[in-house]
Amino acid sequence: MKAPRDEIGKALIALKNKGYPIVAIDSDLASSTRTDQFQSAYPACFFEMGIAEGSAMSFAVGQAIEGNIPFYVNFAMFVTGTAWTQLRQACYAKANIKLVGSHPGMDDGPDGASHHALEDLALTRVLPGLTILTPADADEIEGAFEQAVNIDGPVYIRVAREPMPIRDKSVIPRVTDIAAIAENGNDFAILFEGTVMEQAMEGYEKLVADGKKGKLIHVAKLKPFNHDAFYALIEGCPSLVTIENHTVNGGLGGQIAEAMTQMGIAAKLCRLGTQDTFTESGNSRELKAKYGISGAAIYQALS
Numbered sequence: 329m330k331a332p333r334d335e336i337g338k339a340l341i342a343l344k345n346k347g348y349p350i351v352a353i354d355s356d357l358a359s360s361t362r363t364d365q366f367q368s369a370y371p372a373c374f375f376e377m378g379i380a381e382g383s384a385m386s387f388a389v390g391q392a393i394e395g396n397i398p399f400y401v402n403f404a405m406f407v408t409g410t411a412w413t414q415l416r417q418a419c420y421a422k423a424n425i426k427l428v429g430s431h432p433g434m435d436d437g438p439d440g441a442s443h444h445a446l447e448d449l450a451l452t453r454v455l456p457g458l459t460i461l462t463p464a465d466a467d468e469i470e471g472a473f474e475q476a477v478n479i480d481g482p483v484y485i486r487v488a489r490e491p492m493p494i495r496d497k498s499v500i501p502r503v504t505d506i507a508a509i510a511e512n513g514n515d516f517a518i519l520f521e522g523t524v525m526e527q528a529m530e531g532y533e534k535l536v537a538d539g540k541k542g543k544l545i546h547v548a549k550l551k552p553f554n555h556d557a558f559y560a561l562i563e564g565c566p567s568l569v570t571i572e573n574h575t576v577n578g579g580l581g582g583q584i585a586e587a588m589t590q591m592g593i594a595a596k597l598c599r600l601g602t603q604d605t606f607t608e609s610g611n612s613r614e615l616k617a618k619y620g621i622s623g624a625a626i627y628q629a630l631s
Contacts, residue, residue: 329491332523333430335469336487337365340399342470344370348477351391353377353400355384361401361430381406385414385425392424397477403436404429404445404486408452419455419482426476427484432523433573434619435489437612444607449521450578452484453551459483460550464522465494468502472548475504488523488573490612495525503548506557513541516567516630521547521580523573524621531571531626540630553583559591569598569629573621576601598629 340363344350350366351373358364358376367374375391377384384400385407391398400407407429408415418425429448436443452460459479463472469487476483500509510532520528525546532544545561547553562568568588570581581599588597602619616622 330466330494331491332463332466332469332488334362335466336401336428336430337362339470339473340366341369343473343477344373349396350477351375351396351398353384353388353391353398355379355381355402355406357402361403361428363401381411382414385411385418388425389414389418389421389423397424397426399426399428399473401428401430403443404432404448405436405443408445408448408484412451415452415482416455419458422457422481424480425482426473427482428487429484430487431489432486434607434612434615434621435523435573437615438609441607441609446575446602446607447578448484448486449550449572449574449580450582453578453583455482457481458551461485462522462548462550463487463502464525464546464548465492467494467497468522471502471504486521486523492526493529495529503546505549506545506547506554506561508543508545508561511543512536514543514565515540516542516569517545517562517565518542518626518630519545519547519568519570519580519584521550521572521574524571524616527616527621527623528571528626530623531569531630534623534627535630538627538631542630547580550580550583553587555587555591558584558587559593562593562595565595567596567598567630569600569626571600571621571626573616574601575604577604600625600629
């Protein structure tokens with residue numbers, strides 16, 4: 329078990345060591361987002377903006393204009409929600425900024441329901457030109473960051489707080505777009521965004537143990553969405569389930585529903601996530617289970 333957010337600082341340092349003109353921007357949460365590691369290694373390239381998210385986003389755009397590649401790292405609720413107006417303007421300008429949202433969904437658990445980012449994918453998915461990456465386990469963070477710096481334009485990277493298993497990548501390597509990380513048939517498909525890989529894998533394994541045959545699909549790039557690859561993966565599959573640490577409205581579930589309608593795919597779809605409701609403060613794993621984000625919920629939906 330390893331927490332993806334623990335790799336944020338290391339990934340930034342690795343990029344800087346490779347010669348990328350990286351700067352890191354913080355809003356008084358460096359120890360929680362692990363950017364303090366980058367601060368220690370490259371203090372002249374670290375900027376503490378305080379609890380002023382709109383100003384921090386504008387500052388990131390300025391850094392991009394100067395030729396740097398800024399990573400503004402903050403809790404998902406603040407980097408997408410609090411600074412949304414400035415983010416929209418940055419996307420309008422096609423600014424080469426990289427945003428990292430840690431503590432997404434209910435990952436901020438007991439710190440308060442007001443910090444639960446259940447809308448960040450919806451808030452970012454509506455913005456033209458913004459790429460959305462959802463890496464899964466801790467070993468995928470550095471690769472996702474390097475993928476982001478090689479995209480000319482704004483990128484949002486969603487990084488889980490909670491420790492989760494490291495997936496064996498000896499057969500299927502890190503997913504950079506959309507791909508099945510496990511499959512034994514075509515009776516069902518489970519599609520997940522990276523921060524719920526553990527729950528998705530649990531659901532898949534329960535179904536396989538029960539004799540069912542299907543696919544486990546990681547949507548590692550939510551936007552732009554690869555419609556052709558999606559269709560190839562689920563063609564002929566009668567039942568689909570999406571699972572996300574997010575509201576079912578406007579996130580992964582919304583994207584899949586839209587794609588199915590647009591492409592005329594006649595299959596049953598169950599969207600797992602929060603069902604148009606605010607959540608409560610508490611242990612994040614227990615909260616996810618309470619709101620239907622679990623392997624058991626997947627199993628029930630496909631049984």
